[in-house]
Amino acid sequence: MRFRRSAPRALIVVAALVIAVLTFAANRLFGGMTSAVEQSQVELMRSIIAFNLEGAAANALARAEMTASDPLVRELLARQDRAGLLAHTQAMFNEQRDKYGVDQAQFHLAPATSFLRLQSPALFGDDLSRFRPIVVAVNRERVARKGVALARTGPGVFGVAPIRDMAGNHVGSVEFGMDFGALLDRLKAAYGLELTLFIDEAPLRAYANGMPPGAITEQNRLGTTVRLHSTNWTLMRDLVNADDLRVHDEPRDWVRDAGGVPYGVVLYPLRSGSGEVLGAIAVARSFAPTRGAAGRTDVLQWLFALLGFLVLAGAAVIVIRGWLVRPLEAITGRFATIGDGERPEPDPDDRFLAEEMKALAAEHERLAELVEAKRT
């Protein structure tokens, strides 16, 4: 073992290990902070969806209750005057549809028979009790309710209010359904989120037979669901696949790349008033800012670690070899000349020697003079 090599090597290895461990720990720390920020983003996305679904349901219910309190509506429904009811409410519905994303409006007769669909006036008279539990509940309990439901003309966020005739007798109910598409488009405009609505194919085929043709196609099928609306399907098809949708009865989230950009994705299940899972909304948001910042921080940390290592390694090498090993080798060489009859020239750089080295050099001088004195 040569001290000249092994001592600096030992110090350099220790310095490298310490710096690597510290840098790795710092990276993990920053990685944890990035994850925490992203998790808060995921929570925010989930809250945005939940809050807006709740808001849409409240809006639908408000419209339903206002309509249910209209005396003429009460009178027309009590008389079962379909034409009169249509004439009275059609213009209102058209304006609500065009301006506020109201997709469906329907009057029911108790217990759950469709009386008039303003979006499809020709479709009426069918029994809703099999797939519209909210309508059944409202007509049974005579209390207003709201929630997500799958109607004959498609899914929506509904508010249902009971209607009484002028004498106070329960005659039926009215519902307003907010369009999912308009809701998702507004969320994209307001928050920059990308959203896609997936509805389970089985209930869609069973109940929603009044939907426009072309909605349930092979192109729109993904696993057991059908894509009914997307703000950016080109992007979302890279972020959500059939496996992700196989189980969607609980909120889930993941991070996936699309086009080289990382996205946080939240799958938010949609349940009907009776708790049945109808589908899910997938929400995506770019995580490029957090991931980019984390990546840049990682690179900078490793660069600083490298520069720090170079400084420490340089200090170790220069101090050990420059102040200890090389002077020692030089003085050892001088000792080797004792008795050869040739005394080495005085080294002017001896003034830079450490005190311990100076003592050794002085000892060489003393011994060399003694040997020379004995010779002479």
Added chain:
Amino acid sequence: MRWLAALMLALLAAATAQAQAPAVPLAPAAPPAPAAAPPPPVLTQLPLDSGLPVVVRAGLGFVDIEGVDENEEAFAATVDVRLSWIDLRLRYPAEETPIGYREWRGDEATAQLARMWSPQIGLANLRGEPTRQSRSLRVYPDGRVELLRRVAGSFAAPLDVRSFPFDRQALRVELVSERETADKVTLDYRQDDLLFSRPDPGIAIGGWTVGAVNLVREPLAGWYGESYARITAALEVDRRAIETVPALFVPLLASLLIPLLATWLNRSNNGEFEIEAFELTNIIIGGLFAVIALNFTINSDRSILASGLNTISLLFALNYVALALALAINVSLYRFNVVRAVAGRHVQHETFRFIIWALPVAIAGTALALILIAAA
């Protein structure tokens, strides 16, 4: 006699009309109004039948991108702007149009637009006048109006090259309501507008990969706290980084070898340097001119990279720092032996040996880090 008879008939008719018309005491001199004919609606005024604000739905499709001028921060493109709104005053019986709408094109569309209200939506970032422009106007029986404009021109597009060459740019076209404030006219989009807003599949831009179109609502601040509706349609394009390597990164990284050569070429014999400093300094000065020339060439070709922090400007900075370090080493170590004067030749020898491996490692590590930071 004939003249007298005509006068008497006229007086009789006037007296009869005055007797039938309601009394208008404040305007006795006004001529009698035509019987039961309401004044024609002023169609050029803002439609108020559906309330305010009038919702104008907007979509923008990219038909072609002729080129991206990075130095001018502009791109030449042909875009289709689709605006639609509802004006109930324009409703007509559906039987009047077997094809489902009334349509005007070119000058006829311009003439028709002069007779009705239309939102004044401008392309805010269009530079100068459009090189080509055509219009089509459709009015549907329910009062829905669809205005389609095809515009070719040069659009300003601020580019962010901080992460060059791994950057993603947004080629933006801004639609702004220029006349009415946001409380009168608002811009919005729905699913079919999102589907309309896409690049033509045949678009190819040299050096770039075409992505998707993103619509964002961003109100524009006006006077007195007012705002104007604005929608930005941004076509995302990714730079093909590999194409920048031969022209930019090879010379930039190669020039980093010049200061390293000027350091490596010397040799230390027990702390004494064997090559004169001025010979090595000549290499450094030559390298400085080479880097300046390269800097000038790149800045002339890509002036956008000349200002602000980006990978190229940082690599140039690294080149200058490396040259400065090499010059400092030459002058202080090789010419004036500063380390020897302070700590002796043994320390100088070890310092030199440290520098010849540590300096390349530090410079290569920093260059790699700058590239990785851009890619993060």
